[in-house]
Amino acid sequence: MPNAQEPLSDDLRARFAALLPPGRALTEAADLAPFLQETRDLFPGRSRLVLRPSTVVEVSAIMRLAFETRTPVVPQGGNTGHVGGQMPRSEAEIVVSLSLLNGIRDVDPVGHTITVDGGVVLQRVQEAADAAGLLFPLSLGSEGSCQIGGNLASNAGGTGVLAYGNARELCLGIEAVLPSGEVFHGLRRLKKDNRGYDLRQLLIGSEGTLGLITGAVLKLFPKPRGREVAYAGLSSADALLRLFERAQAAAGGSLTAFEIMPRIAMEFTLRHTAGARDPMGNPHAWYALLETSSNRSPDDARATMEAILAAALEAGEIEDAAIAPSETDSKLFWRMREEMSWAQKPEGGSIKHDVSVPVAMVPEFLRWADAAVLRAIPGARLVSFGHLGDGNIHYNVSQPIGVDKQAFLDRWGEINTLVHGIVAEMGGSFAAEHGIGQLKRDELARTKPAVEMDLMRGIKRVFDPYGIMNPGKVV
Numbered sequence: 001m002p003n004a005q006e007p008l009s010d011d012l013r014a015r016f017a018a019l020l021p022p023g024r025a026l027t028e029a030a031d032l033a034p035f036l037q038e039t040r041d042l043f044p045g046r047s048r049l050v051l052r053p054s055t056v057v058e059v060s061a062i063m064r065l066a067f068e069t070r071t072p073v074v075p076q077g078g079n080t081g082h083v084g085g086q087m088p089r090s091e092a093e094i095v096v097s098l099s100l101l102n103g104i105r106d107v108d109p110v111g112h113t114i115t116v117d118g119g120v121v122l123q124r125v126q127e128a129a130d131a132a133g134l135l136f137p138l139s140l141g142s143e144g145s146c147q148i149g150g151n152l153a154s155n156a157g158g159t160g161v162l163a164y165g166n167a168r169e170l171c172l173g174i175e176a177v178l179p180s181g182e183v184f185h186g187l188r189r190l191k192k193d194n195r196g197y198d199l200r201q202l203l204i205g206s207e208g209t210l211g212l213i214t215g216a217v218l219k220l221f222p223k224p225r226g227r228e229v230a231y232a233g234l235s236s237a238d239a240l241l242r243l244f245e246r247a248q249a250a251a252g253g254s255l256t257a258f259e260i261m262p263r264i265a266m267e268f269t270l271r272h273t274a275g276a277r278d279p280m281g282n283p284h285a286w287y288a289l290l291e292t293s294s295n296r297s298p299d300d301a302r303a304t305m306e307a308i309l310a311a312a313l314e315a316g317e318i319e320d321a322a323i324a325p326s327e328t329d330s331k332l333f334w335r336m337r338e339e340m341s342w343a344q345k346p347e348g349g350s351i352k353h354d355v356s357v358p359v360a361m362v363p364e365f366l367r368w369a370d371a372a373v374l375r376a377i378p379g380a381r382l383v384s385f386g387h388l389g390d391g392n393i394h395y396n397v398s399q400p401i402g403v404d405k406q407a408f409l410d411r412w413g414e415i416n417t418l419v420h421g422i423v424a425e426m427g428g429s430f431a432a433e434h435g436i437g438q439l440k441r442d443e444l445a446r447t448k449p450a451v452e453m454d455l456m457r458g459i460k461r462v463f464d465p466y467g468i469m470n471p472g473k474v475v
Contacts (some may be wrong), residue, residue, distance in 0.1 A: 006091075007048055007090075008047075008048045008049055008071070008092055013048060015069075017049070019051075020051060020052070025049065025050075025051055026050040032049075032050055035047070035050045035079065035095050035097060038079060038081065038082075038084060039080060040352075042439065043084030043438055044087075045088045046088055047093055048091050050094070050096075051096050052097050053098070056177065059177045060177050060181045062096060063179060063180065063212070064180070065181075066094070066179070066181075067179055067466065067468065070466050071092075071093075071094060072088075072090075072093040072094070072468050072470075072471045073093070073096055074096070074470050075098065075470060076097045076150075077097075077098055077148075077149045077150025078099070078142065078145045078147040078150055080145055081434070081435065082354070082434045082435075082437075083434050083438065083439040083440060084473075085153075085436070085470070085474075087438065089438070089471075096212060097119075098119035098214070100119060102120045103120070104116050104117075105117065107132050107220075109133065109134060111189055112219060112220040112221065113219060113220060114128060114218050115173075116148055116216055117215055118147065118148055118152075118215055119147050120147060120148050122142075122143040122144075122146050123143045125148060125218065126143065129220050133223055135221045135222065135223045136170075136219075136220055137160040137163070138151060138156065138158055138164075138170055139158045140156060141338040148216055149212070149214070149216070151167050152168075152171055152203075153203075153204070153205070154167075154434070154435040155167050155204055155433070156433060157387070157390070157432065157433030158433070159257050159387065160256065161390045162258060163253060163257070167204065168204045168205060170218055171200065171218055171219070172190065174187070174199075174200040174217075175187045175213070176211040176212060176213050176214060177214055178210075178211045178463060179211065179464040179466070183214075184203070184211065187216070189217050202463075205435075206474070207435050207470065207474050209473055209474050211463065224294055225294060226294040226297050226298030226299065226300055227292070227293045227298075227301055228292050228298075228330075229289070229291050229324045230290050230324065230333075231288070231290075231333060233280050233283075233286070233318060233319045234284060234286040234287070234319060235286070236285060236286065237286060237363035237367070238363045239286065239318065240260050240286055240288055240363070241363055241388070242317045243288055243317050244388055246312055246317065247308045250307060251308065254301070254304055255292060256292065256293040257289065257389075258289070258291075258387070258388050258389040259385070259386065259387060260286060260287065260289075260387075260388045261286070261287050261289075261337070261340060261384075261385035262285065262286055262287075262383065263285055264382070265384075266283075266287055268344055268347055268383065269336045269337075269339060269340050270336075271343070271346075272342070272345075273336055273339045273343055276335075276336050277332070279322040282319075282320065284320065288318075288388070289334075289337050290305065290308070292304045292308070302323075305323060337385075341396075347381070347398050348408070349405040350396050350399070351412050351415045352394065353394070353396065354392070354430075354432045355395055355419065355430055356390070356423075356433075357426045357428035358426065359388065359389070362388055365393070365422060365426055369395055369419050369422050370382050372418045373415060376414065376418060379400030380397050380398070380399070381400065382396075382397060383396040391428070392432040392433055395419055416430075420443070424447065430443065436473065438472060438473060441475075444475075445475075453475070456474075457475050460475050
């Protein structure tokens, strides 16, 4: 049995490489490099081998050898994760990249499903659904590179959760290769199936610690015939909540997005996003991005949006509003929201939080967190944006102007403790949609009730008795 602390031996590396056609086992430093660096540069990866299987049979063979030799395996999709869950931590670990397992297996326009390989890029799934006259509503800023297997493994959220739910709710069936190399054949297209425990739901959100997701049956929806996108300017976070309540009451399920951002986030985006423009003439303390959709007509979507904004203006809940005048402008409005995370990078260090609290408590959370952070770091720039409709706020703290970046980032743990403490008091979660990975593993163990941690560890042992599946992540 290999020592988990010792680098993968040349002999064992050759045995794994022999399972794949030439060129699909990467060993050279230059070839390994893209798989060993993640988006936030917090968790540099270490590995001597990246394997790129293109079939479920090849994945199964890799896992059988890993199980036999007790070799740790780290699954990797599009490498877009923010918590280090896709990064190998030592040269004893091998990376299995699913990027070549990327086929669209089937589209069922009657049953409203699409069956895909785990390595298919999210945008390709969206496009395949669109070609069939349907909609796959999972939408993320990284949709041009993230993969379905990773989306499901992390239970991705994104901007469509308000109307359609997160990745867990968009998946009917799962195919996965287990640590033993056995294949879990769960590609069912059934909307009703009560035959015992739902093992699919254990694999979704497991972050690669229970198996490698190699295929999925995903739900599709009717494509809206009309869609309107608008920005509204508001004076406070409380006003945001009032606008959300009004929009939800007026539109119901036709309100397909409600995103929020403070002025500073808008300023970052205007400075660093090509083509961005201020949606309204005057600055506002807060902004809401609203989207209404209609399965009836464009006029219906427009009428719903206009009614919401007109009533909110009359009630004094918003200061101004701008409806995107064209589809091009709608895309720009969305791009300004989606690139908000990247627009923070040129502003220096950013201490990030992915938290959720009950929707009604979002304004109170922002007040409490802002006060606590500014007491700790005077001059910190508070960039709190995200999905008000599901209570998920990306509470990011950008470094004060003129402060040393590394000295600021060295306070990451301290600020996390402050913010997460407030979240806990409100009955919220410090891991809303990005997962646990390496970043939050210790905090999960400290804060989750003991009975829940025991159950999670028990599940892990059943699936992965030797602990070879993505070790050091989640549990």
